Amino acid sequence: MRLPDPSRSRVLLIGASKFSDRTLPELPSVANNISDLAKLFTSEASFNLPAEFCTAVLDESSPHVLGKYLQSLANDAEDLMLVYYSGHGLIGQDGDLYLSLPQTDTDRQLVTLSALPFNWLKKTMATARAANRILILDCCFSGLAIDAMGDSGSIALEQVEISGTCTLASSAANRSAIAPLGERNTAYTGEFLDFLRTGSNAAPELLTLSAIHEHLVQVLPARNYPRPEQRNTHTVAQLALARNRGFGANHHRDSDPVADEYDSLSPIIASMTFRIERSAARHVEYLQNELSRGMRNLDEHSALDNLAIIVDELVDDYEPPKARRLNTLTFSHIYSNTLEKRWEGGTSSRESLHMCVSALIAAEIENGGQSRLSRIQSYKLAEIYEAIALPFQALSLPRHAAQAWGSAADIHRKAEDRNSEERCKLWKARAITMSRPPQRRLAGYLADMLCGYGYRPFRLFTWMFLQYCIFTICIYAASELPISTVASMAFTNYLSPLDPSDTSDVGGVAQLLLGMESLSGTIILIVLAGLLGRRWFS
Structure with missing residues (x-):
């Protein structure tokens, strides 16, 4: 087992993400596949390929141009020749496989003229002089619906076998490859990237093609993704693409703190933790891209909807440890950063946002598991939700804060802790008000000042006293009665409207003021009675 020689190796990454044919859905995750793989292969996390030896071609429409790239790769590569394709796979009228390009026409009679014939790729790789040849196909072989990169109608996998080449395919002949909606990468490439970046303590020191394939065969079907395939391995399968960052987890080593943290966890929790961190990183990247364009362009509703989809998938895969203490949480290692870090709104916003999103995802998984x-x-989980809500508001993400406050309130409700429940609901209402456009916040601010959105009903007594004082002063100024008489009259009128015959000697303006006072008093007393009834008897 060995790593490729970077100076004698070449990589070609081909991706098709946009299509003029409306029957071919666009695949935005393919563009991420290409950029992420290029970054990985040219870094120390893989085999440190010089950037000039890694060619990334995205949305090239000309088969002729791609043919030139392939031939140049075959001429230059001596140790490793790696070709990767991600996009739609189609079957031509001749029954052969064709790799879709942006201008590909799905009509079987026209596919052969507008797509990249797989036979070109097959012949070029078969005759290349490189000692090791790797072909990775993240596609299947016909159109897809919504988020699948192909359909069940496909050619046999034997068509992609190339003599002397290790071929990795993202799905079997009768399965579609998957591009999950909302995910940064397609399912196969996403797991491929994750494994090379993090490794595993169950894998050898070098991540060979066989080790990579064995990992993907275990992980992808377990998440209801197609089972990947591998063909024509021979000795090429023993070539490694990266060092295993998780190797020797139980032995002393010079490693980074993140790796050490994962080592102390059970394999199941470590895997789930990594998925949480990965999902959080993607969510943070989306949020920061939107925030950089200005708050008006940020749609927190859509962001939270996408996050909810991710959380639902993780909840479905989450299996709580069978043995754990009753006073501990499964993801306490994630929450500890949130609770221990002293929040400073102006520093390291990306790191803090990532920390809060990770804690939110973990808490939602644990709460819904x-x-x-x-x-x-439950009390500790509510504390987590409350701890991450305020930083979300400081980062101008009030809807995220409202979700955290709402989840905390729900936990307190189940625990029958009314005071804590209403406190969290109050903060949720405030966060929702902040999420509205400035011109629509006035009503919310007024409701907060008067009665704390209904969760602080006793505030109304302050407003009642102010109303009484104001009306008393105004009525005294509009009449010739002594202040003591006016004060007594105003007090009685506020609680129970006086009969017109009782106010006939105060003058027209004073009578009007008394009428206004009695109306406002009746309204505020009805509101107070309703809020207190809800608080005491609901």
Whole structure:
């Protein structure tokens, strides 16, 4: 087993993400596949290929241009020749495989003229002089619906076998490859990247093609993704693409703190933790890209909808540890950063945002998981939600804060902690008000000042006293009665409207003021009674 010689190796990454034919759905994750793979192969995380030896071609429409890239690669590569394609795979009228390009026409009679014939790629790689040849196909072989990169109608996998070449395919002949909506990468390439970046303590020191394939065969079907395939391995399968960052987890080594943290966790929790961190990183990247364009362009509703889809998938895969203490949370290692870090709104916003999003995702998984939390665990989880809500507001993400406050309130409701529940609901209402356009916040601010959105009903007594004082002064100024008489009259009128015969001697203006006072008093007393009734009897 060995790594390729960077100076004698070449990589060609081909991706098709946009298509003029409306029957071919666009694949935005393919563009990320290409950029992420290029970054990986040219870094120390893989085999440190010089950037000039890694060619990334995205949305090239000309088969002739791609043919030139392939031939140049075959001429220059001596140790490793790696070709990667991600996009739609189609079957031509001749029954052969064709790799779709932006201008590809899906009509079988026209596919052969507008797509990249796989036979070109097959012949070029078969005759290349490189000692090791690797072909990675992240596609399947016909159109897809919504988020699948192909359909069940496909050619046999044997068509992609190339003598002397290790061929990795993202799905079997009768399965579609998957490009999950909302994910940064396609399913196959995403797991491929993750494994090379993080490794595994169950894999050898060098991540060979066989080790990579074995990992993907275990992980992808477990998440209801197609089972990947591998063909014509021979000795090429023993060539490595990266060093295993997770190798020797139980032995002393010079490693980074992140790796050490994962080592202390069980494999299941470590895997789920990594998926949480990866999902958080993608969400943070989306949010920061939107925030950089200005708050008016940020649609937190869409962002949270996408996050909810991701959380639902993770909840479905989450299996709580069978043995754990009743007073501890499964993802306490994620929450600890949130609780221990002293929040400073002006520093390291990306790191802090990532920390809060990771904690939010973990808390939602733990809150929605299969296991029933103890009272202590529920209290701690509510504390987590409250701890991450305020930083979200400081980062101008009030809807994220509202979600955290709402989840905390729900936990307090189940625990029958009314005071904590209403406190969290109050902060949720405030966060929702902040998420509205400035011109629509006035009503919310007024409701907060008067009665704390209904969760602080006793504030109304302050407003009642102010109303009484104001009306008393105004009525005294408009009449000739002594202040004591006016004060008594105003007090009685505020609580129970006076009969017109009782106010006949105060003058017209004073009578009008008394009428206004009695109306406002009746309204505020009805509101107060309703809020107190809800608080005491609901």
